[in-house]
Amino acid sequence: MKRILTALLILSFVVNSPASEGAFTKFVYRQGDKLMDEHGELRFVSFNIPNLHYVEDNMPFTELNPWRLPNEFEIADALEAVRQMGGRVVRTYALSVRVSGEDSNIPRHIIGPGQFDEKAFQALDMVLAVANRKGIRVIIPFIDNWKWWGGIEAAAAFRSKKQQDFWTDPVLFEDYKKIVGFVINRTNTVTGVKYRDDKAVFAWETGNELVCPHEWTTKAAAYMKSLDNNHLVLDGFHTTKLRDESIRDDNIDIVTTHHYSKNPAETIGQIKSNMAKARGKKPYFVGEFGFIPTDAVEKVLQTVIEENVSGALIWSLRFRSRDGGFYWHSEPYGGDLFKSYHWPGFASNASFDETGLLELMRQKAFEIRGIAAPAIEKPAPPVLLDIEDVAAISWQGSAGAQSYIVERTQSKDGPWLAAKCNISDAALQYRPLFNDTSVEIGKSYYYRVIAMNSAGISKPSNIAGPVSVSNKTLVDEMQDMQFIHKHSDNLSLEIKQARNFKEDAHRLKGKSGDFVVYKVEPPINSWKVYSFFPDEITDFRFSASADGRSFEQVKFERKDYFAGKGEYDYYKPVLYKGTISGDKAAYLKIEYNTETQISCVEIKYGG
Template sequence: MLKLRLSVAMCLIFASSGTLSAVAPETAFRNFVKKDGDRLMDGDREVRFISFNIPNLHYVEDHLAFEAISAWRLPDAFEIDDALLAVKQMGGRVVRIYTLSVKRSGDAPGLPRHVTAPGAFDEESFRALDLVLQRANALGIRIIIPFVDNWKWWGGRGEYAAFRGKQPKDFWTDPEVISDFKRTIEYVITRTNSLTGVKFRDDKAILAWETGNELECPHSWTREIAGYIRSLDSNHLVLDGRHGQRLTDEMVDEPLTDIVTTHHYPDNPQESIRYIVENRVKTRGKKPYIVGEFGFVSTDAFRVFFDTIIKEGISGALAWSLRGRSRDGGFYWHSEPLGGDIYKAYHWPGFATGRVYDESALLSLMLLKAHEIQGTAIPRAEPPGPPVLLPIAHPSQIAWRGSAGATSYRIERAEANKGPWTEISAGISDAEVQYRPVFGDSSASRNRRYFYRVVAENSVGRSKPSNVVGPVEVIELASVDELANFSRSFHHRGKMSLVSQEARKAKEDIHRLRGEKDAFITYRADQAIRRCRIYTFFPGESDLVFLASSDGLAFSPLPTRKTAFASGEPEYGYWNPVLFEVGDLPPDTRFFRIVFPALADLARVEIYY
């Protein structure tokens, strides 16, 4: 699909404190996947699957923390495992990642891309792919790897052509540009995994090499590239990555490709179903067929789609798309630009924050159909594993690395490292807040020291407790308003509204208060307010006015410190994130007011006292 992507500098974060050395590979696979007529085979067993695309399994495009200038970073082992475990728990056997990134003009210096110049490659980026394959082998998940993107978002054919001062269309025909692309293919296929010591062409976790994503290419190019892939690798299948909803005879009859695919984002789902059935008729007895992307439709439409895949004997289908958890706590979020401001990437096993696109029901359907297509029973669910509690700087900012399959968490507190433990909150979702701490301890007392731990739970049980973090010394208390409603404020006036739409413009924040000119909101505290932090988004240059009062009647202006975190690339209309910090309030301040001189969104208000 055509995906709008942030094109900003990437913060290189890859968990490695030294030189990685290869170890004996752990793998759940005995065979490479082969084809037999129109079937995919694992030895004498047919491979059929219903699963997900995980675009950022190997390369994160959605690191949207408020203070982050870059949306790009490399995943670590926790993030990769969380996403793959989600697929495994829902019965998926195969995932498709997105393409190998290519350096774009305007990239910040040092921003890692897989391909940095003709024949030049970034080792750290490829080590992240090494890690994906290592974990896929261990967890028994096959991977489809597309080589290049038709589109510009991660860098693609246009960037290969630009390296040589040529136009995107020249990627298909220019001998020099084609030679450059072949150098990438050779590098990848012959690469030795830095973690396992296995060459990629000998790695059984790879199901197929895809010529690219949604390629608008001539057939002659496909023949040449498929032939080149086969000359380097006789173990893996070659998937024709040409773009479209309908297969052509030359795609099906091409002897140098093994698998064909189509992508569908239908305005009329029934029309796509008809195309899929027609495609299956073309491929029957000739070549395996995979529906590589399907999405932005209702759960009922998905049900018809899955039933068609199963009934027609199609090899597999991959929904668009799944995102896993972040190592900083919570999930990665991704609004779909073509999803009508409704659809976002899915989070397993489904949460209330996804109710508008029926996330929980769709994922339950995925679980059912993933097993139905394999002819297997749904196994009994198990309690989640223990979460990992992250360091706590303030009791109002508690975050953890969640557990695959967990639906909620319990927070426990003690005044000694080994307890006794008191449950202070339950039913907390790590999908409720985007890129900020999930929980704040509002019952803490000043001048006390606490220890914390977290327990994950789902419908069948609870995890063992997380690690213990503490002692956390409570020097000040805080009230945090995530702007999901007006319950934490005292008074508001003027034209303002709670908004969740267009979250993409606000770093995926789905709880915001939008105020227009001269509107204001007031907070009241029972104790003297010491300082405040206000997270905001502006459509352009603007400001806010902050006022303090002891009685709620007479207000005086407050000095502020303002820090902007804009990426400097307004390509897709992103609003500018600005943090306001207000300190040195008068000692008798009980009321704090925020005035909107112009249009702005409040995303989070922290009041310390």
């Protein structure tokens, strides 16, 4: 558990983060085909943040349940990133629904007809509380057409009905009304404000990408308006081409479309046609688009600006984890290339020009508002997490930070010296951020971290320590082969299909007969090997040597962390570990006995 000091530092960071234009004084309202707020016309270029209220990507190697609720630090990191990029509006994904037979430890918003999980909604409470502080409006879709988070299929299953019954069955519509009523009438446990009175709510969206008849939509929208006359209603119908019925329907205030064509000319043509249809009648914005190169995104956004479309939200932004680093999400429809974006962009996502894309988004976010982009701000201090091992140092990073300096000292009063500079918190997925290999065994150290970006450096973080050093650790994250002493010829470094490997983007693939050998200063004390198997598990053979020529097989323990193939066809995570007695072993040999991918090797040595 994190120390009380750490919790207080997190709270201080969130409360003292700079706000945008200040507290909202008006609800978003419409004026013809324009969206308006207290500053005049509301136009935006910003992001979908699917897990802003509900995390689906908590994927450390040993974690069996990827679902969890975000905390205040994580929500604040997401919305602060949007604020820094000039965004004024974000869109969450839909509310999650309990799926029959699933692990009861998975948190869900909707757990039965008219039944709701209070803890899940407290996370949404925090979203709106932080959104008010940051000056960001939030679009909330009520339910999902798709099964990723349960959606209408799971909601219909509560009544032993089928997915398509959701649009026609009167009992299921009453269940939907209970969801709407619960949310709109909810009192926020953080702010004490009812959702229907919360100006941070941009609009209520009937759902995400609903493939529904218009008759259902107009009933749903009318019911929302009967409960809440403060907020606008957004049609969540799934389309690239606006429905005429939606334009004519007085219960619908805003219309939107989603676009994932690989041809930007097709998307641009659709946007122009939709704006022509909505012009003078209703506000229209692009609710989702993406998975296209940066130059294509620029063309789409320029069209949005020039055609006076109200806005555009790209898919998608993910934020930092409270355990250090970021949440990661490889996009199944992104051609095994595009992943969720991390502000301000990092070299680890250079393959899809993350940094260039986010710079473009920031430029266009201010351009659509008619104001010049301000200078980049220096990052706030990071929060250093408790350190038990100098090989596993992590921190909660700072929005807008590009890299970090880890400093250490043997005295709490200094002097502080850099252990390493230019460390990225986006280089690895769900792993410690820094292994301090330059320490001396037998000594103790204090640590702190400083964030950096183009505007300068932050104040130092809190101090952690003293941390005693009893050994050193070789950590090979498989980003290259620099740590491997010797290996067979047919091994390959793999970076594709990260989702199948719990988002681990660097693995060493081998098959029966392949091997790797590691060499460290003796003695080897213990070791761990993190691996993924596509099908049947056939154990590696592990052996140790003092001279690198004569190897003796060593015993090991094995633990599997497989929770099923799921929707993403996950490989089977298997952790091997062992200890080696004596004071002479300097080499560890790992022999493959079937097709396997190793994601990390840790060897503790010395002492």
